[in-house]
Amino acid sequence: MRTDERIALAMAELLRRQGYAATGINQLARAAGAPTGSIYHHFKGGKREVAAAALRQTGAAYIQLLPLLLDPHPDLATGVEAAFAAAARDMESTGWANMCPVGVVTAEIADVEPELREIAAEVMQVWVEEGSRYLAGRGLSEQEAHTVIHALLAALEGAFVLARGMRSAEPFLAAGRTLAVYVGALEAAEAAAGPAATAGAAGPAGPGPATGTGRPPTAGRA
Amino acid sequence: MRTDERIALAMAELLRRQGYAATGINQLARAAGAPTGSIYHHFKGGKREVAAAALRQTGAAYIQLLPLLLDPHPDLATGVEAAFAAAARDMESTGWANMCPVGVVTAEIADVEPELREIAAEVMQVWVEEGSRYLAGRGLSEQEAHTVIHALLAALEGAFVLARGMRSAEPFLAAGRTLAVYVGALEAAEAAAGPAATAGAAGPAGPGPATGTGRPPTAGRA
């Protein structure tokens, strides 16, 4: 493994656990098994640039998990619930420490480090784009895919935070369940409207003009 | 306003914007308009103790918003969606900076500062307890109230993070919508089962044995 890769990886791991400000260059050097000088050789921009590389790397890796976790499940709703349960197990097995570095850094220093905030925004934008493309491929309308991926990412990042604080899987399980119900209702509506609506004119108009807000029509409100 | 209150308040504000590690005692002193010595006079435990006070204060204030935001809406689903929309507006009006300090600190240094993590956990536990009590008072079963409050808090904290990074209200709006649909389906089911089910034997068994997982029965899955 190349030294610069080792450095970025070690940074990602440290960001996960203690954030940006608390992570020092010397600590990073120890963690990566590299001297201080090497860090500045590979990353002229210093700590900030290492963090940027770590964020990009982690971001790309995270979004690849989406198809990996959802493809095995023929219906999306079950897949979503299973994915959140898997995330919960992963968190627990790492002692509730395995946060998403992108979320940590964004929460921590979005105002103080505008450059890193921009990189985090790019990463998140990719999540939204690739995620909604995947969901659209699974039969959701473009508009609904957009809504679901935003809600899913928000629920996931928030569940990380709550689970980490409370050391409990509950936030993941509850978030997974509510999202699964939402997605399940969407799928049921699509199925009821017939597969032509999906394969054919799956425009942003959705299932019908009466539900223009993008709500699943089966889950009516009082 | 007392000096110690001013210090804790300034700390909360700094935690919101730049997290714990990046916030220095001198910066805190400047922000609070108090000399360094005063901080250590009022908070013998130093920076950590100030942060602890700030977290407790903010946590208590946050959960009071729940009834304030939801009471005006006769049905819970509309209220939830409106509350998320309000949070989005608030974030935007502060330049996407108005994070929840509890979430920031938890994400940032849960591993490095176990004492603060425990306080964050206490605060979150109170959120869950008071929140689910409120939701149960609004007609949800105890089990569903528990699920909804966890999902709601996760979605909220996550939406803070995503919105802050992307500078977009979308995460709030999407999270609000999915949760509103979930809660709306619950309310519809309760109404269909008759008000006796709420006032009477609203045990953990839920609306029926076939939906023992706590899912709203109207939002069926394919």
Place this chain on the structure above:
DNA sequence: GTCTTTCTAGAGAGACCTTTCTAGTCGTGC
């Protein structure tokens, strides 16, 4: 008034941080 407690005020100590800088080592092309 005087005593006592509480709080304000900021200088200073000692540790740690990021970054720079100088040497030295390894590997490759000729």
Place this chain on the structure above:
DNA sequence: GCACGACTAGAAAGGTCTCTCTAGAAAGAC
């Protein structure tokens, strides 16, 4: 063999951080 770029190695500079310490002001009891 020799030169040269890429990289390793860590010491040192200069700054900032947390926390301690001493001195003085304000407020209340008597």
